[in-house]
Amino acid sequence: MKILLVEPEKRKEYHTSYPPLALLKLAAYHKKRGDLVKLAKGSSNNSFIPDKIYITSLFTYAWEPVHEVIRFYSDRYKKAKVIVGGIYATLCPDHLRDAFKKRIKIHKRLFKKIDNILPDYSVVPEWDASIVFSSRGCIRKCSFCSVNKLEPKFEARKSIKKLIYPGHKKIIFWDNNILASPYWRDIFDEVEDLNLEVDFNQGLDARLLTEEIALRLKGLKIPLLRLAYDTMGIRKHLQKAIALLKDVGFRGRRIIVYSLFNHENDNPDDFLLRIKELLEWGVVAYPMRYEPLEPMPKNSYVSPNWTAEQLNMIQKARRVIGYGGAFPPYDGLRKKITRAKTFEQAFKLRRIQK
Ligand code: SF4
Structure with a gap:
């Protein structure tokens, strides 16, 4: 054929x-x-x-x-x-x-039938990272997330070794929630043995991050760690996870935290509060605009709690005062945002006087 x-x-x-x-x-x-x-x-x-x-x-x-x-x-x-x-x-x-x-x-x-086979990376010879899933699905059911529709059952496997392509320099995990896997220790052991750079690309669940996990993460070659602050509900867990990661030696500028906005469960005030806290905790805040699951043009959905102008303010601020779409905890940026009393003060950019 x-x-x-x-x-x-x-x-x-x-x-x-x-x-x-x-x-x-x-x-x-x-x-x-x-x-x-x-x-x-x-x-x-x-x-x-x-x-x-x-x-x-x-x-x-x-x-x-x-x-x-x-x-x-x-x-x-x-x-x-x-x-x-x-x-x-x-x-x-x-x-x-x-x-x-x-x-x-x-x-x-x-x-x-093809989920657990080694992809044929020879058709993309310029690509040098093996993308793997050690688990599918997620144990949680966040209302803004499509994972439960795409992969309704949480299933984990004990080994990913056979999914690593010879000659590749990096492993990218696309697991939705790798820390929920009962086999996370086996997987981390394999990653350590392989001695390759690793990216937990879809982020780690702060609610599951323990001291043991933080120490094991420090033993891996991880240039950037990813977490999420999508709702105020995980505040305490996230703050603790960041503290654990910093205690074992991860620098705040190497911890990137995705923060959802434009969903019906959030609003400009709580978004500002989350961004302020992340900058105060010394980590990088990465705003993530919510897009609905229906096929509509990108960036056209405006949640009832937001206005198009407020959404544009964030997009513009990310481009102009942010770095790579994120808000890193640089001194000037941190002060501008953490001292702001309102959403507008934090994200509105002043016109430059000629
Ligand atoms: S924890 Fe992450 S992957 Fe799991 S349902 Fe929530 S947003 Fe989706």
């Missing part, structure tokens, strides 16, 4: 710095079966005539580039079976079905 794997064209709304992991796993699976495999980015002409086409998708707001490649390849290869999977396909199957009827098959959630 001839298999075409398609990643929609990368552009502003369809942006990711990572290779399409599920497609790389499908490449490995089909090559093992003796099939011919080709990876295509966007709509590209070539002489490869596929029997089966897999198309991946990302966030729900990035549906247009997905529709474009479906239209392009299904028109061009009328006899090929077209399978569309990924986040948007799982969360918005009706939106996809309305547009393409029976021409495509929608695959929701994971391809179970």
